[in-house]
Amino acid sequence: MRTDSGHDTGERGPGWKGYAASATAVAAGAAIGGWAVDPDSRWYRSLRKPPWQPPPWAYSVVWTPLYGAIAWAAGHALDRAEGRSERRGLAVALGVNLALNAAWSRLFFGLRSPRAGLAGTLLLDASNVRLLRRVHRIDPVAGRALIPYVAWCAFATALNADIARRNR
Template sequence: MHPGPSATGSEPTPPLQRFLIAVLPVALVSFLGSLATMPNIPTWYAGLVKPGFTPPNWLFAPVWTLLYAMMAYALWRILALPKSTPDRAAAITTFFVQLALNSLWSWAFFGARSPLAGLVVILALIVAIVATIRAFWPLDRTAALLLVPYLAWVGYATALTGAVWYLNR
């Protein structure tokens, strides 16, 4: 017996499409950010005065890898909700706004070699991450909680960015 058609919008995003939407943009942001960051670490960044709470350079890659994986999984969970779920589309849009700001930070701070521009972008990023967590919360609390370590790390990165700007103005 063939099942009848389901209600329009009641299906989640299909698994392959979910993978493409959740994982590829996050991986792309990671890659694009590294294009701005990596060439500047041994040159421009190495010459900056940094605060005492600056972590060693080797720590950034594993932390960001874990955070990006958690971000992609959080979005994956939201995409698994039926398309007709109220506020699902807005939550997905909010996620992509914060993801764009995440990428922009690397280009502002490292690409433009401007701690001040990085500080402006990262402050907007914090607002966008909080908005994403708030948008995810009523839809999937696990997805929202997966973004909390990201928020904490970006909060720390904000203090670091502000200190670098202050020490090098």
């Protein structure tokens, strides 16, 4: 049973620890993924890209608040999840999502393969929907905070697909 505060009456959520854990996980995922990204590499510059691709500086401007929103939404949902099972399921969904997020840059830049990147981003999109649904079930406000992330990744998938098509 939940109280008006949204907490299970038998067990209180992790509070600040949930926010700290989600922020740490998001920062680690961002750092691991970021190490592989090199938009100044000869290989990347040689790729044919669509005219609607954002300029390189736009990615840090977009990703910084998106990562903040992921950390906040996950921490918020972890705090409001009912019981250990729901929190564990959310933590696993977040971990898988962040691993797929970081893997994309390894697949695309590390392997120098737009096709591998496309496969990775399609998996990430599926994971995004799963994470969004799980978070939204726990707390709709936190779920809505993930919508820009899901939308940006869908845009990135379209961009990745176009780059893969242009560079067969």
